[in-house]
Amino acid sequence: MDTQVTQLTDLFQPVRLGPLTLQNRVVMAPLTRSRAAAGDVPTAMNATYYRQRAEAGLIISEASQISPQGKGYAWTPGIYSDAQIAGWRLVTDAVHEAGGLIYCQLWHVGRISHPDLQQGHVLPVSASAIRPRGKAFTETGFQPIPTPRPLRTDEIPGLIADYAHAATAAKKAGFDGVEIHAANGYLIDQFLRTKTNYRTDLYGGTLENRLRLLTEVTRAVVGVWGGDRVGVRLAPVSGANDVADADPATTFGTAVQRLDSIGVIYIHIVEGQTIGPRDTTGFDFGALQRSFRGLYIANNGYTRDLALQARREHTADLVAFGRPWLGNPDLVTRLRIDAQLTEANRETWYGGAEAGYIDYPRLDGAV
Template sequence: MTDHSNALFQPFMLGDIPVTNRIAMAPLTRNRAARGTDAPHGLNATYYAQRADAGLLISEATQISRQGQGYIWTPGLYSETQVNGWKQVTDAVHAKGGHIIVQLWHVGRVSHVSLQDDGAAPVAPSAIAAKTKTFIETGFAETSMPQALDQAGIDAIIGDYVQAAQNATRAGFDGIELHAANGYLIDQFLKDGTNTRTDRYGGSVENRARFGLEVVDAMLKVFPAKRFGVRISPVSPANDAVTSDPAEVFGYFVAELSKRGIAFIHVVEGATGGPRDVAPFDYAALRRSFKGAYIANNGYTRAMAIEAVAEGRADLVAFGRPFIANPDLVARLRQDAPLNTVNPATLYGGGAEGYTDYPALAA
């Protein structure tokens, strides 16, 4: 029997990003940006630097504008203070020899009026409320009713994505992951359960994919394709976003992304943070239809990850929760060592506790 145990620890070229192993840290919302500015700061730099042994760090989801924010104390990348805060983070990761990309995010309808400028309604493809909760200053709360975007609103958001891509370069990131998963704005356009528009952005598969592809095309005018990827979640019911035709819409969307020569797709297989078999879907077909790299995500164990990379089903595997409690996850996976468990009470908000104080193996 072939020993594949080294498969996860081989170097790889992810587009133009050289990674030292096939382990990615998935984006993890931790709600620890500076209060008042939503800028990263020294504690965040420590947290990411602790985990810089990962072949690729993908930042926590980072809003492209105040309108794009859906949870309190999540970081942005639209002000000078935020750009400078992220520069502290990227410098700290690079000093440890790591690579970090930023996940850019607009939550669409998964927001609350208290997070929006002047208490405005959140925006969405269609005025359909999300049956889900968000996190505001007082704790978890029902999302607010959204307003449907008009063409001017869509154009403005595309402009915000472009500005965020330019800011990512200034902040020192090695690349960008566009968040098109988990029931946020781009995913809301893709899925017919959240998009009931009758204009050029609704109805057919091509129309529902139009907004996401327009965002990609605009960003690629200012950012290199070989340092750019997109995250999708074809069958995840996260944030009350479902579609009747996942194979058709995501098959089309990924084929179109492939034509644009981007570096990778990052695929949530199954329900985000839940069962992998929530609905049938042929992930291997996506892999075949896409010329770039495939990052697999959701519920992978060490054994599953080794097998997926060894058999060519994935180029990298992204781990989420294990990275929260194990700053040295790469070393633990290499040695097949036991993992620390996550303290759920310190996941969202707070300071160093449950953030930068999880013990490493050596301790």
């Protein structure tokens, strides 16, 4: 079976990603686990978790806030302080020693936050003062999200500088590259989409203006890493965190053209509703793939069969799995031999300690 599948597909064969050679085309999607220590610092336990999953062709780290303002959930790691850099170094060393590669996902949540998660107990910021439906996950439980404060135009250069600073921190921490989180209704997506951006300055109104933050952030991060080590995650039709767009085909088609001209190495596309239906009726993901010269990472609801099909039909260069990695540290091995997958316990997705985090065994019984 092993050899047969390997002959039929290149899903389990090495592939180039810029200067890197990935062991296979199976990516570990970014997965927030809310298990950082005080100061939003990654720990030795986090390093064990990522090391266990090092057989992924590429690991994309859980989303990591670029600044204190970028934080929106309890116990998520940051990527801006010296202590966080030292914590992440444990992770990147562990992954590299195990033969893996890891990108850091750079995150600013924008309005998906709460004063309890903000320094000085201030309001979270966004493109416009529009309150999302939903609750914030704070250290004392779920709390209603307040109406955010719109960022002033004169604050945007500082925000871009925060991205550049975080990109530099990721380099110091030993990552192999970075992914800009522009998906799932977080800050950059709040600027991109019509439902959340009512600005009248250079960062709102026209499509060109809504794309400006994404463009400037990407240029700044590429300035730190070079385009061949920067990817961007987009979720064109996802309503995650209460965002929507009047014309996603034009908004995201143009965004991808822009990313192509800047020269990032991949786009990572959440196809459908994040962690929900893959139903993509009315949206042509193939058009995004065709208009982009780098690699296309497909995500959302992929099974082994869908991933094999995606390679057969060339609808993806790489396939990112999210939930399947939670309970299967040896996911690539299991997919290759078509072994049964363990479903992770939802109660331990976010927060807590080792249970439901680093205690899922491999097929061979090892942990």
